[in-house]
Amino acid sequence: MVGLAERAARAAGELVHRGRPERLEVMATKSSATDVVTAMDTASEELLVRLLRDARPDDGVLGEEGGATGGTSGITWVVDPIDGTVNYLYGLPGYAVSVAAVVGAGAPEERPDPRTWTAVAGCVHDPVSGRTWTATRGGGARLDGAPLAGPADVPLGEALVGTGFGYTPQRRAAQARVLSGVLPHVRDVRRSGVASLDLCSVGSGWLDAYYERGLQPWDHAAGALVAQEAGAVVRGLAPDEPASERFCLAAAPALAARLGDLVAGLDPLREEEAPAAPGA
Template structure:
């Protein structure tokens, strides 16, 4: 059985450390791509749902660092599923790491800067610490349950719009056509009721934007566990009401 230190501050420090290291790998890969290097690309749930070799490299680096820093902990990653000492998975009080090696892979592939590495520590299915690191912007978002949320060390507080019609709403869309159609119908119904709508292409960064007050709310149906595990905690600790 792995290490089960429940101290959120220690877990947050680990999340930030490994996410920062992975962000460096992703940043270097992006610079190589911009200089002309080609990167292997595959698809997952649909032709528009892509995964690059850099996603896999980033996740494997995170897994290796967590194995060294937190031996035996369970790791759930977007690209390679569950790893670590899974024999004790589900044990009460045990730490599970939830990893998105590049949240916003399509942005990364196209050269857009809005993508991030997301690492969260969960205990009994609840996020207790997390870090979201942006390879291009260099921003680091962190949170501990009960300890607040921070952007580069600065405490975060959400906005407080006066009404729905003055709310700047962020959203995102899935890659499966049938789900995307339902999401588009929902957002179309909201367009006349809110101030405006934003879509960055990264659920993690959209949630962090809510934490910073850069947008007032975020809604998306059908997110995966790794999309929100760290960033939803950051938003919640900044004062957002989170419903999963």
């Protein structure tokens, strides 16, 4: 399955990288006017679904743009056709294709839930750099075929931490409040706009930790497996809570505990009122 995930992710990556027009148009929006979909998102997902269903017709598929299609095998493919669509729209180099196979996702007619599934194989492919991360449950994680060493368990004050922001004003306001409480306690913060690559960066040791509220299943299915198989803890807000839309945190074990305590104390689940527009 990891071979199929990699082949599909590479094919979709070539499509979106080579097929990107000079000028991209927004085709639709999702959660807000700033949460966009391009025609290439849809084309990439259609290619992924076709490749996966041709190879494994009994499996289910959950895609960001097309929703869920049921299967009978007990395996569901969770795909993100372009993770980092806003970067892609603006011509920035940070985006990826993410493909993961999960089990225990629930009944075929139900939307797969990250809190109940177990990812068993995954691939995150960066079409711009050509880097490709793969992982299998219990089989380790690799970058371009080389085993990952994993994140260092550094003190909180020396940690380089990745994070991300949502697309609604209320969510952004809450995340800004939490970030202002985190910044004084860590080395620095990075924001790439690509959750799958951030999780792979933790697995590669390029980030010491990553946290975010509001990730969708396709955002973290493959990247979380890469981080876990490289030695990171991937969890929700509480130590025994699985990563989900509610919260996701990834780091080496001791750092995950320290950063988790810090973030939990900042009440990241409390949403704010939408800030007033300038001049309103």
